[in-house]
Amino acid sequence: MSKCLGCGALLQDKNENEIGYTLDLSKKLCKRCFEIQNYNIYKKADIDGKKYLREIDKTNDLVLLVTDLFNVHTIKEINISNPVILVFTKRDLLPRGIYENKLLSKITSHLNIVGKIVVSSLNNYQIDDLYNLIMNKKKSNYVYVIGSTSTGKSTLINKFIYNYGSRDNKITTSPNPSTTLDLIESKINDNLILIDTPGVLDEGSILSVASKEELKKIVPKKEIRPVVIQVKNKQTIIIDNLIRIDVKKGILVFYMANTLKINRYYNEKETLKNLKKYHFNNLNNEDIVIKGLGFIKTKNVVDFDIYVNENVKILLEQSII
Ligand SMILES: Nc1nc2c(ncn2[C@@H]2O[C@H](COP(=O)(O)OP(=O)(O)OP(=O)(O)O)[C@@H](O)[C@H]2O)c(=O)[nH]1
Ligand SMILES: [Mg+2]
Known part of the structure; x- marks a missing residue:
């Protein structure tokens, strides 16, 4: 049996729902690879x-x-x-x-x-x-x-x-x-x-739960230009209807695709509050990693709440930039 040159799966013509499926075993690519390579259709x-x-x-x-x-x-x-x-x-x-x-x-x-x-x-x-x-x-x-x-x-x-x-x-x-x-x-x-x-x-990457349209915004295609936001009084920051952040004070630097819109509000009561909440306090020079989406570098950040999809994990890591 030969392997698909595109993904490595063993080629088979029995089950369309299993990996390696092809209509014609003499072909070099499985149907899935053919469709990704030629039509940008992903299974x-x-x-x-x-x-x-x-x-x-x-x-x-x-x-x-x-x-x-x-x-x-x-x-x-x-x-x-x-x-x-x-x-x-x-x-x-x-x-x-x-x-x-x-x-x-x-x-x-x-x-x-x-x-x-x-x-x-x-x-x-x-x-x-x-x-x-x-x-x-x-x-x-x-x-x-x-x-x-x-x-x-x-x-x-x-x-x-x-x-x-x-x-x-x-x-x-x-x-x-x-x-x-x-x-x-x-x-x-x-x-x-x-x-x-x-x-x-x-595990816990936003890429696994994002829709095709969301994926287009999340995966960066151009140089990432960090976005700096300084908060002096309590504010809400909404990242493209995906993430809500409430923060009291501090400097946040967002490293993520610039196709994602980052908006700030002073009195945003309910938007995205139904998502899962994580709380952090007194962050200085640590990165808040939103798995698959990017990270937020912090400076003197006080009272930081982040709301995300329950399947997406948030980590606190030593700063790399
Ligand atoms: N901007 C940019 N994009 C890249 C570069 N290398 C890979 N990519 C993109 O990253 C995405 C993933 O690339 P793949 O090569 O399929 O990644 P992989 O690690 O083989 O992924 P798996 O097979 O799922 O483990 C694709 O959209 C690539 O075009 C690069 O040097 N620069
Ligand atoms: Mg690969």
């Missing part, structure tokens, strides 16, 4: 990449742990003993003025990190440097690419295939969670085989 699949980590852990092969600005908090959930290169991708979405080395130094981890680098697959930024780093650190010809779903693992491998490989196959990519469904080996050259893995699901 949800329930695959969590966590189970592959145990297998990878049994090898001593080099691992690329891919993260982006909104997924840094997920690194601590990865447990492997392999040597790891931390690949911080989507540089094109970061505010231009950010110091990459400072950002990387703030990302600390229990993993066996042998290198850290910031790249952008979209702009081909520092991809050659990553290639050289991999060639320096790899233990065998096999290098695994892991990380949370939608961090850009498959896009990165496609860039490697395009830049250094034979350019004839393309892994399916999409802004939706769980696009890759099984391991996919891509031979880049005689000395390097990259293995794509299904992303690890970030």
Whole structure:
């Protein structure tokens, strides 16, 4: 049986509701990948990449742990003993003025990190440097690419295939969670085989509960310009009918897609108060992470209430910016 070149699922023509379905077994792509690649139609699949980590852990092969600005908090959930290169991708979405080395130094981890680098697959930024780093650190010809779903693992491998490989196959990519469904080996050259893995699901991410229309606003496509709001007297801040914040005092800096509208009010009584409430007090230089949506950097913040969908988790993390 052969595998779909787009998502890695075993091709089958028996059950349309199972992964890997195709009408014609001689085709290289399953129906789902064909539709994502050609019509931008996405079908949800329930695959969590966590189970592959145990297998990878049994090898001593080099691992690329891919993260982006909104997924840094997920690194601590990865447990492997392999040597790891931390690949911080989507540089094109970061505010231009950010110091990459400072950002990387703030990302600390229990993993066996042998290198850290910031790249952008979209702009081909520092991809050659990553290639050289991999060639320096790899233990065998096999290098695994892991990380949370939608961090850009498959896009990165496609860039490697395009830049250094034979350019004839393309892994399916999409802004939706769980696009890759099984391991996919891509031979880049005689000395390097990259293995794509299904992303690890970030439990409590807004991406899993957002509608297609909401997703378009939430997933950033352009450089994120932080929005600063200074509160001197109690105010309500509403983020695009998704999130309500009541705050008494302090400075809040919003790092999220600028397609999301952030509005402030002095006397907003009821809007979104039916959502789940979290309370924080006395925040200084900590980030309030709204999983999948972004984070809010804080300075001297007093009495902060945030209301979100009950399936979305809020975390308090050390500031990374
Ligand atoms: N702006 C920008 N977007 C990127 C970059 N790399 C990937 N993306 C986008 O991020 C989204 C997810 O990319 P994928 O490559 O499918 O992510 P993945 O990690 O393979 O996701 P799963 O297979 O679900 O685990 C897509 O919409 C990509 O276009 C980048 O360097 N810059
Ligand atoms: Mg993928």
